[in-house]
Every structure is written in C-alpha cells, then in structure tokens.
Amino acid sequence: MPNLTLADASLEAALPIFYQHGLQAAPDALLAEALSTTVAKLNAQYPQRAGLVHHVMLADIERQKQEHLELYAQYPSAVERLYGLLQLGLRDLSTIPSQFYAELQTGFPKSWNAVMDHLASYSAPQLQQLLNDGIRNQLFRSDININLVSKILIEQINMLLNPQVFPPDRYNMAEVFRSIFLYYIRGICTDAGTRIAAEHFARL
Known part of the structure; x- marks a missing residue:
C-alpha cells in the first residue's frame, strides 16, 4: 500500500x-x-x-495549477486563456455538490482558508498577468483598471461560493458562474479580443 x-x-x-x-x-x-x-x-x-x-x-489545488500549465500551452492569447480558465472553473463547479463549499467553510476552516489563500496568492496575480498581456496585445481595453478588475473577479468567485448570496437549493451554480463571468469578460474586450473570443467558442 x-x-x-x-x-x-x-x-x-x-x-x-x-x-x-x-x-x-x-x-x-x-x-x-x-x-x-x-x-x-x-x-x-x-x-x-x-x-x-x-x-x-491542497492536492486538488496542485491539480488545478497543472491544468493551467497545460491550458497555457494550448492557447496563445490572453483572451483564450482567460476564457479557458473560466471554463475549467465551470467544469469543476458542475461536478461539486451544492453543499460542499458550505460544509468546507463551516466545518473545516483551515482548508477553507487554504482555498481563499490560493485565490489571493495565485489566482489574483494570474489574472493580473493575463490582463496585462491582453492589454499589451490590444485584446483587452487599455482603460481598464487591472487591480480593480482582478479584485472584482476574485470577489465574484467569493460571492459565487457564498451560500448566503446564492443558496444552492435555489440556484444552479454552473449557471451562476456563467452569468457572472462570461458576460463580464466580453465587456472588457476590444473588438479584436471579441473576435478571438468568438473564434475560440466556435472551435469548442
């Protein structure tokens, strides 16, 4: 064994x-x-x-990081990578029972804090780098506030995982995820970024 x-x-x-x-x-x-x-x-x-x-x-967090490396190797543009990250998140959420994070938060605070720390120390810098890359390549609007947009995305994740905001017996978490993120990202794209996003989804 x-x-x-x-x-x-x-x-x-x-x-x-x-x-x-x-x-x-x-x-x-x-x-x-x-x-x-x-x-x-x-x-x-x-x-x-x-x-x-x-x-x-913690092992699942490491699994997510490995998947992100594979995603980056597959998609070259910041728009595709950002949507890819969202799709991985959507896939994971669709497999997780509605009460899982509520039990994790209330019954296993150390593990919950590890998830929150991962969002702050890994996910936030990752988002900021993607936004920077997208702006440099004229795929995201140059007038966006990178720190603010990254903070909004992280807080949207926290909001999604909060059972008091979205009671799991009333909401489909995968649909909440889509409604929060996919339309928001389209709003910060330039015309060129929007075209890449459309091409990306056409290939799926």
Missing part, C-alpha cells in the same frame, strides 16, 4: 467520495478504498478528518 503524502496525486481520488457523502460523513472504508490503502493506515496517517480534508484540498 502506498504511503499517502501531500505530493501523492492519488489523494484527489478522495474527492468523489467527499462529494457523494459529505466531508464529515464520508465512510473511512470508502475513502481507504479510493486511496488504495487500508482503514488502519488511513487513520494512522490522518487520525482527524480535518487533516485528510486539508491535504486533499
């Missing part, structure tokens, strides 16, 4: 179990099976559920 570590990509295999059963209620037996280990070894390494949840979330 492998020794589960933070660097072990198999930790992500626990996510479907957490999605199906909940972070706290997910059975140890199913988690151990998904992670190709035993309940005894799983409990020995993670005697508290919070530790396992935290490492699983």
